[in-house]
Amino acid sequence: MAIRLDANQADFEARFQDLLSMKREVSEDVDAIVRDIIDQVKHHGDEALFELTQKFDRFDAREKGLRISQQEIDAAVASIDPDVMAALELARDRIKSHHQRQLPKDDIYEDALGVQLGSRWTAIEAVGLYVPGGLAAYPSSVLMNAVPAKVAGVERLVMVVPTPDGVLNPLVLAAAKLAGVDEIYRIGGAQAVAALAYGTDTIDPVYKIVGPGNAFVAAAKRQVFGLVGIDMIAGPSEVLVIADKENDPDWIAVDLMAQAEHDTAAQSILISDDADFATAVEEAVERQLKTLPKADIAGASWRDYGAVITVADWETGMALSNRVAPEHLELAVANAEEMVEKVRNAGAIFVGRFTPEAVGDYVGGSNHVLPTARSARFSSGLGTLDFVKRSSILRCQPDNLREIGPAAVTLARQEGLEAHARSVATRLNM
Amino acid sequence: MAIRLDANQADFEARFQDLLSMKREVSEDVDAIVRDIIDQVKHHGDEALFELTQKFDRFDAREKGLRISQQEIDAAVASIDPDVMAALELARDRIKSHHQRQLPKDDIYEDALGVQLGSRWTAIEAVGLYVPGGLAAYPSSVLMNAVPAKVAGVERLVMVVPTPDGVLNPLVLAAAKLAGVDEIYRIGGAQAVAALAYGTDTIDPVYKIVGPGNAFVAAAKRQVFGLVGIDMIAGPSEVLVIADKENDPDWIAVDLMAQAEHDTAAQSILISDDADFATAVEEAVERQLKTLPKADIAGASWRDYGAVITVADWETGMALSNRVAPEHLELAVANAEEMVEKVRNAGAIFVGRFTPEAVGDYVGGSNHVLPTARSARFSSGLGTLDFVKRSSILRCQPDNLREIGPAAVTLARQEGLEAHARSVATRLNM
Numbered sequence: 056m057a058i059r060l061d062a063n064q065a066d067f068e069a070r071f072q073d074l075l076s077m078k079r080e081v082s083e084d085v086d087a088i089v090r091d092i093i094d095q096v097k098h099h100g101d102e103a104l105f106e107l108t109q110k111f112d113r114f115d116a117r118e119k120g121l122r123i124s125q126q127e128i129d130a131a132v133a134s135i136d137p138d139v140m141a142a143l144e145l146a147r148d149r150i151k152s153h154h155q156r157q158l159p160k161d162d163i164y165e166d167a168l169g170v171q172l173g174s175r176w177t178a179i180e181a182v183g184l185y186v187p188g189g190l191a192a193y194p195s196s197v198l199m200n201a202v203p204a205k206v207a208g209v210e211r212l213v214m215v216v217p218t219p220d221g222v223l224n225p226l227v228l229a230a231a232k233l234a235g236v237d238e239i240y241r242i243g244g245a246q247a248v249a250a251l252a253y254g255t256d257t258i259d260p261v262y263k264i265v266g267p268g269n270a271f272v273a274a275a276k277r278q279v280f281g282l283v284g285i286d287m288i289a290g291p292s293e294v295l296v297i298a299d300k301e302n303d304p305d306w307i308a309v310d311l312m313a314q315a316e317h318d319t320a321a322q323s324i325l326i327s328d329d330a331d332f333a334t335a336v337e338e339a340v341e342r343q344l345k346t347l348p349k350a351d352i353a354g355a356s357w358r359d360y361g362a363v364i365t366v367a368d369w370e371t372g373m374a375l376s377n378r379v380a381p382e383h384l385e386l387a388v389a390n391a392e393e394m395v396e397k398v399r400n401a402g403a404i405f406v407g408r409f410t411p412e413a414v415g416d417y418v419g420g421s422n423h424v425l426p427t428a429r430s431a432r433f434s435s436g437l438g439t440l441d442f443v444k445r446s447s448i449l450r451c452q453p454d455n456l457r458e459i460g461p462a463a464v465t466l467a468r469q470e471g472l473e474a475h476a477r478s479v480a481t482r483l484n485m
Numbered sequence: 486m487a488i489r490l491d492a493n494q495a496d497f498e499a500r501f502q503d504l505l506s507m508k509r510e511v512s513e514d515v516d517a518i519v520r521d522i523i524d525q526v527k528h529h530g531d532e533a534l535f536e537l538t539q540k541f542d543r544f545d546a547r548e549k550g551l552r553i554s555q556q557e558i559d560a561a562v563a564s565i566d567p568d569v570m571a572a573l574e575l576a577r578d579r580i581k582s583h584h585q586r587q588l589p590k591d592d593i594y595e596d597a598l599g600v601q602l603g604s605r606w607t608a609i610e611a612v613g614l615y616v617p618g619g620l621a622a623y624p625s626s627v628l629m630n631a632v633p634a635k636v637a638g639v640e641r642l643v644m645v646v647p648t649p650d651g652v653l654n655p656l657v658l659a660a661a662k663l664a665g666v667d668e669i670y671r672i673g674g675a676q677a678v679a680a681l682a683y684g685t686d687t688i689d690p691v692y693k694i695v696g697p698g699n700a701f702v703a704a705a706k707r708q709v710f711g712l713v714g715i716d717m718i719a720g721p722s723e724v725l726v727i728a729d730k731e732n733d734p735d736w737i738a739v740d741l742m743a744q745a746e747h748d749t750a751a752q753s754i755l756i757s758d759d760a761d762f763a764t765a766v767e768e769a770v771e772r773q774l775k776t777l778p779k780a781d782i783a784g785a786s787w788r789d790y791g792a793v794i795t796v797a798d799w800e801t802g803m804a805l806s807n808r809v810a811p812e813h814l815e816l817a818v819a820n821a822e823e824m825v826e827k828v829r830n831a832g833a834i835f836v837g838r839f840t841p842e843a844v845g846d847y848v849g850g851s852n853h854v855l856p857t858a859r860s861a862r863f864s865s866g867l868g869t870l871d872f873v874k875r876s877s878i879l880r881c882q883p884d885n886l887r888e889i890g891p892a893a894v895t896l897a898r899q900e901g902l903e904a905h906a907r908s909v910a911t912r913l914n915m
Contacts, residue, residue, distance in 0.1 A: 139899055142892035149889070153602055156592055164586070171836070172583055172850055177829055179863050193900050226899060262863040281718070284863035288711070309911055312904040348903045391880075398876060399607055406601070406880035409912055413905040414881060417893040420602055421877035433609050433692040433714035435875040445865040446828060447851035450821075450836035451844060459579070462572035463847040469569055469656060470623050473778045474742040475843040481739055482839055 056337065057323070057361025061330075062371050074362055075378065075429070079291050079320040082270075089274040092245040093253075100255035107246040112188075114221035116241055121257050123223065123239040128232055131225035140229065143194060146418045147233045150202040153420035157439035158206065163448060170455045173448035178208030179284070181259070182442060183251035184236065185266035185276075186227055188217035188243050194230035195416060199423050199437065200266050201234035207442030212236050213261055215251060217243020243268075248275035252283045265441070267424075286441060287434060290427040291320035294412055295381035295401075297372055298325060299388045300332035302408060308339035310385060313413050315356035316349040322360040324379065326372045330365045337363060373397045380431040383412045402431045457483060486767065487753070487791025491760075492801050504792055505808065505859070509721050509750040512700075519704040522675040523683075530685035537676040542618075544651035546671055551687050553653065553669040558662055561655035570659065576848045577628055577663045583850035584636045587869035593878060600885045603878035608638030609714070611689070612872060613681035614666065615696035615706075616657055618647035618673050624660035625846060629853050629867065630696050631664035637872030642666050643691055645681060647673020673698075678705035682713045695871070697854075716871060717864060720857040721750035724842055725811035725831075727802055728755060729818045730762035732838060738769035740815060743843050745783035745791065752790040754809065756802045760795045767793060803827045810861040813842045832861045887913055 060070055095103040101121065108116045119127075132140075163173035184200050186192065197214070204212050214231050216224070218241045231239055240258060242250060248268075254260030263284035264276060276285045294314035298307045311323035327333045340357060344350045366372040373394065376384060380400035388394060391406045398404055402425030405412050416423045424437035451459070460479045467475035479485075490500055525533040531551065538546045549557075562570075593603035614630050616622065627644070634642050644661050646654070648671045661669055670688060672680060678698075684690030693714035694706060706715045724744035728737045741753035757763045770787060774780045796802040803824065806814060810830035818824060821836045828834055832855030835842050846853045854867035881889070890909045897905035909915075 138895055142895040142899075145889065145892045146896065149596075152596065156594070157604065162586055166579075166582065166850070170849070174587065174868075175825070175828075175834075180829065195896055195900065281858070281860070284860070306908070306911055309904055309908040313902070313908045316902060316904045343904075343907075347907075348901070353904060395605070395878060398605075399610065400874075401876045403877040403879065404605075406878060407882075409883050409886045410879055410881045411908040411912065413897060413902075413908045414886065414890060414893050415877075415879045416905060417896045418889045419600070419879040419881075420596070421879050425877075426874075428711070430711070430714070431874065431876070433874060436877055438604075438875065440870070444830075444856075444861065444863060445868065446831045446861070447833040447845075447855075447866055448825060448836060449833065449840055449845050449849040449851050451840045451849075452837075453839050456839045456844065459575065459848045460844060462575045463844050465568055465572040466576065466625055466847045467843060470625065471778070472743070472746060472843075474739055474746045474773075474783060475846060477773075478736070478739040478743045478841040478843045481736055482841065 057357050057363050060362060060364045062364060062366040062375065071375065077360065079322060079360055085270050085274050089245040089271055089278060093249040093275060093278060096246050096249035096255065097253045101257050104242055104246055104250055104255060107244065108242055111244055112217050112219050112221070121240050121242060123228070123241055127223060128228050128239065131223055131228040132232055134225050135229050139226070143198070143230055143233055146195065147198055147202060149418055149420035150198055150422070151206060154203045154206045154439045159440065159443060168455055168458055169452060170459070171448065171450035175446045175448055176443045177446065178210070178443050179263050180209070181211040181213065181261040182209045183261040183264040184212060184214045185247060185264060185268050185272055186214055186216040187268050187272070188219050188224070192216070192224050192227050194226040195423065196267065197227055197230035198234055201231060201236050203422065203437060203439045204442045205235045207439045209442050211238070211261070213251065213258070214239045215242050215247035217241070217247070245271045245275035248272060248279060252279035265437070286437060287426060287430070289424070291318045291322065292427060293322040293324070293381055294383040294385065295324045295326065295376055295379055296385040297369070297376060297388055297394070298327050298332070300327070300329035301389060302332070302387050304332065304335035304339040306408070307336050307387060308343055310411050311336070311340060311357070311361070312343055312347060312353045313411070314383070315353035315361065316347065319352050319355040319359065321356045323357060324362045324364065324381070326364045326366060326375060328366055328368065328372065333363050333365050369394065376401070380429045382425045382427045382431065385410070385412055400432045402426045402436050461485070487787050487793050490792060490794045492794060492796040492805065501805065507790060509752060509790055515700050515704050519675040519701055519708060523679040523705060523708060526676050526679035526685065527683045531687050534672055534676055534680055534685060537674065538672055541674055542647050542649050551670045551672060553658070553671050557653060558658050558669065561653055561658040562662055564655050565659050569656070573624060573628070573660055573663055576625065577632060579848055579850035580628055580632045580852070581636060584633045584869045588636065589870065589873060598885055598888055599882060600889070601878065601880035605876045605878055606873045607876065608640070608873050609693050610639070611641040611643065611691040612639045613691040613694040614642060614644045615677060615694060615698050615702055616644055616646040617698050617702070618649050618654070622646070622654050622657050624656040625853065626697060627657055627660035628664055631661060631666050633852065633867060633869045634872045635665045637869045639872050641668070641691070643681065643688070644669045645672050645677035647671070647677070675701045675705035678702060678709060682709035695867070716867060717856065717860070719854070721748045721752070722857060723752040723754070723811055724813040724815065725754045725756065725806055725809055726815040727799070727806060727818060727824070728757050728762070730757070730759035731819060732762070732817050734762065734765035734769040736838070737766050737817060738773055740841050741766070741770060741787070741791070742773055742777060742783045743841070744813070745786035746777065746779040749782050749785040749789070751786045753787060754792045754794065754811070756794045756796060756805060758796055758798065758802065763793050763795050799824065806831070810859045812855045812857045812861065815840070815842055830862045832856045832866050891915070
């Protein structure tokens with residue numbers, strides 16, 4: 056059973072604070088191991104990759120080579136059920152259309168004085184995409200990371216994916232092919248991150264690395280950050296559902312379980328203005344846990360981190376939601392559209408009773424890589440902007456410099472930077 | 486003397502690689518000290534701030550209180566020369582106009598199927614701005630960080646600035662006032678970063694921390710990252726000037742020195758297609774070093790990290806520049822406008838002979854907080870986007886869910902996520 060809170064209880068604030076500050080993640084200290092692996096790849100390149108892949112993934116990558124060949128990819132794709140391919144294609148197309156709208160436009164203009172200013176956007180030339188092996192090998196995640204990169208114009212999108220015992224995951228390869236990934240290597244772990252950052256004889260280095268991974272991958276990304284860019288380090292997933300009593304309790308319960316089945320550290324929170332409805336949802340959860348294949352995981356998540364909060368009104372409910380800053384926010388209420396306007400902090404908002412979060416995980420079109428652990432207070436989900444960068448442009452004509460230059464000279468001298476002052480003054484014969 | 490390279494030399498590629506991989510920064514290991522300071526502030530709040538400020542800044546902040554009062558700010562501002570105030574105001578106004586154009590627009594739309602999708606932007610509610618004391622206390626940096634935050638709509642912009650021996654820096658306070666900073670505290674170092682991240686009785690916590698600082702501040706920002714957002718950690722500054730022989734060698738030399746005077750670890754690079762002109766610039770640098778107040782710093786930077794590269798044509802020159810990915814790029818050439826189109830990696834581009842980089846440091850309007858150490862290959866300068874975040878919006882009507890939902894069910898089952906599948910299927914009576 057999840058904890059049950061009522062915003063009108065005397066001790067509510069303290070208990071809500073406890074909920075907010077709950078630590079759901081055990082951080083493993085793998086920094087030293089990872090530092091050693093990165094050093095090996097940095098100094099021994101491909102040789103280190105062969106050895107580490109033998110050690111961790113139990114096969115000799117020398118046999119087929121580090122790179123997964125086009126034939127292997129084509130064969131994998133051919134093995135996939137046409138229905139599944141069609142579903143992946145629908146997802147790919149919808150993600151592509153949505154992310155095309157996120158492409159920023161250059162803005163070059165002259166201001167009132169005639170100074171030319173501008174922002175010019177260019178794609179990052181080469182990006183690496185880490186895809187986990189094993190349980191978390193989700194083709195949907197490949198699409199969510201790779202499609203925006205290609206939409207942004209990344210020329211060289213390089214995927215790494217561990218293939219334990221040398222076994223390929225056809226769905227992951229199919230998603231990569233559909234998304235337009237340019238190169239795929241059968242390596243994983245910190246060694247794959249190191250190869251992307253430093254390059255080897257076989258693998259050219261990239262400038263940014265994105266994608267989820269285990270503690271070793273996360274630590275490796277942190278360690279190479281600076282040399283290359285990285286995306287956010289994702290924590291366990293969470294959903295907050297705001298629901299009135301007009302909902303079917305079973306619908307809301309299964310939405311809470313969809314989050315909970317990801318991970319025992321996932322968190323599902325219900326906020327409702329009706330105590331009886333909230334109780335009905337709790338009961339529905341217990342019923343559903345009897346038939347869900349991942350009931351162990353979902354049940355543990357619900358028991359340890361789940362919460363059901365009743366509120367007197369939606370103003371209170373939304374204020375609490377904004378303090379949680381959930382990764383996913385479902386608004387299953389009559390006035391859902393209006394309520395969107397009051398959302399201040401949320402990674403993604405799912406509006407109305409017919410938009411379960413799971414549709415957004417796959418085929419909605421928006422991205423499912425979203426800020427976790429309350430970071431929606433200060434960051435955004437993955438999107439096209441993560442694969443481009445902006446150069447500012449400034450051009451002064453001589454008369455512009457005469458107009459604004461003296462102020463620069465004044466400020467430079469105040470800051471004690473005489474060469475700065477002179478670089479303007481000399482052009483003005485000052 | 487800077488090193489001199491010619492792109493036609495046989496060993497050029499190796500020597501250019503050496504230039505690219507030069508380490509200019511000594512990373513101090515202050516993590517343990519910083520962890521202890523953060524712990525003190527986390528557990529003892531204001532008391533810890535008083536003690537640490539007494540220890541590091543040598544005054545008792547209990548006397549006037551941690552917060553710098555409006556009277557203190559007004560008095561400081563009143564002491565400033567009207568010319569300097571006017572220069573700061575011009576800078577503020579120009580930075581504001583430029584950054585207003587960077588405000589992203591919401592994009593809410595219905596796609597061909599009738600699914601409502603969208604991106605909705607909101608400002609980060611509370612942001613902390615670190616301003617260094619001592620040498621690097623630049624009022625221009627206060628404007629460059631604070632103005633975009635206010636343009637973005639940040640409601641609570643909190644500045645921290647150490648005041649060694651209790652002495653205020655009037656210029657920094659004036660810049661803060663002009664930029665609309667809401668609260669200013671007389672604290673610095675890792676303790677100030679900790680106070681912003683965790684909050685104390687006096688200081689409410691913020692959600693993101695920006696601004697430059699020394700090794701302790703940088704380490705503290707890294708340690709609180711995750712709990713709050715942070716901006717990039719800036720390294721030593723650099724400029725790359727592409728100049729033809731039509732330039733006055735003195736103009737180009739002083740631009741190189743303007744970068745070099747920042748820091749002995751700064752880097753100034755000249756690329757020219759004319760060897761005699763390049764030599765004339767080198768000679769001009771030597772002359773100028775005789776009269777510059779910061780000749781010690783600028784001379785050391787030029788000697789240790791400066792470079793003069795001659796090329797046969799601009800195509801080669803631009804290819805080298807894109808590999809360097811300079812923080813600042815000056816195009817002092819006849820066809821500067823055309824050349825902008827070929828720039829792939831640069832934080833800011835200064836176009837034409839009358840746009841010295843220094844004008845952009847103060848009054849151009851674009852931001853001077855820019856990606857250093859070749860990170861322009863994957864990141865952008867500071868801007869309005871750094872103070873907002875995006876929530877994605879998805880709304881399916883029942884018939885939309887009927888159309889795209891089955892593909893979500895298919896993919897969820899492929900990924901072994903049955904509750905995901907059911908949360909869609911149950912709404913479709915599947």
